[in-house]
Every structure is written in C-alpha cells, then in structure tokens.
Amino acid sequence: MNMKRGVSSIEYLFLIAAALVIVLFVGHQLATMTSDYAAVIDDISDEIARGLTNQSCNGTSEIVIYYVHYDAGGIDHWNLNDEYVVIANLGCKDEELSGWKLVDEKEHTYIFPSGFILKAGKTVTVHTGSGTDTDTDLYWGEKRAVWNNNGDTAYLYDASGNLVDSCSWTGKEGGAVSCH
Numbered sequence: 001m002n003m004k005r006g007v008s009s010i011e012y013l014f015l016i017a018a019a020l021v022i023v024l025f026v027g028h029q030l031a032t033m034t035s036d037y038a039a040v041i042d043d044i045s046d047e048i049a050r051g052l053t054n055q056s057c058n059g060t061s062e063i064v065i066y067y068v069h070y071d072a073g074g075i076d077h078w079n080l081n082d083e084y085v086v087i088a089n090l091g092c093k094d095e096e097l098s099g100w101k102l103v104d105e106k107e108h109t110y111i112f113p114s115g116f117i118l119k120a121g122k123t124v125t126v127h128t129g130s131g132t133d134t135d136t137d138l139y140w141g142e143k144r145a146v147w148n149n150n151g152d153t154a155y156l157y158d159a160s161g162n163l164v165d166s167c168s169w170t171g172k173e174g175g176a177v178s179c180h
Helices: 009-032 037-053
Strands: 063-069 084-089 101-103 109-111 123-127 137-139 152-157 163-169 176-178
Touching: 037 063, 037 084, 037 123, 063 152, 063 163
Parallel strands: 123 137
Antiparallel strands: 063 084, 063 176, 084 123, 101 109, 101 152, 152 163
C-alpha cells in the first residue's frame, strides 16, 4: 500500500519563513538601488541659485525641464518614484502651472493640479508613481514606467497648449540627463 505523506505544520511554517526572507531581501535590494534623489535635488537647487545671482531680474518666469531621471534603480516598474522629471523656474516671478502638461513621445500625459504655483528659483519633481503632492514633489500615479530608458523626449506644455520646453535623451547618458 502506497500512502502519501501530508505536509506538516512545521513544513508550512518553513515555507512561509523562506518566502518572507525572499520578499524582505528583494525589498532591501530595491531600496538600496534607488538613486540619491536628495543629493540630485540639492545640486540642482545650488545650480539654480548660482544662476539667479548672476542674472538681472526682469520680473519674468522661465519654466524649464531641468533634469530627467529616466532609469529608476532596480526594476523600473517596481520603483516608479525613482523615475522623475525636475521642472525649474529659472526666473524671478512665481508661475502658476495649473493645467500645464508633461508629456512623453507616446503621449502619456501628466496634468499639473489646479492652483499649483512654482515659486521663482525653485523646482518641483514629478514622480511617475504615487504619493502625496507637496510644493516640491508631485505624483503622476502611473502603475508602470513612463520614460523609455533607450531614448525618449519629455515635453512641457503650458495651459494654452503651447510648447514651453522639451528634453530628449538616447539612453546612453547613464540613466539621467541634465537638460539645462
């Protein structure tokens, strides 16, 4: 007679523990592969501040795509907030960006929220993933990566549909590109 042995509770606990270890390991790897976002933003802020001190203020704003981090650390689709675009106001006047659009070559479109103001000399980062919007960070809410690692273009349009700026890359820049 051939009897099949059932799986014991101990074996189930072992399988659960092994799965948990694997999940924690993968999560740790993703966390450690994220770019140094804070350092990038600090460098950009310093560059913009130096640029503003060297210009005469004529009371205008100049909104640009300043930097694109198109290749998130690890697997892009699992690390969406490490895929981001930094928009800068290089002028001396605050600018309301309500209804402005950030668009890629495949026409994925992010629309800036109503009442959003980008202060003079400041930046806002548009992250591909989800989070809570602030004065410095906005979240697209996408479930998959938007920016193509092997080349793409980011377009910035004002609320009237006029092209304000664009930034292109080929994928050979090492995961990010400075646009200005």
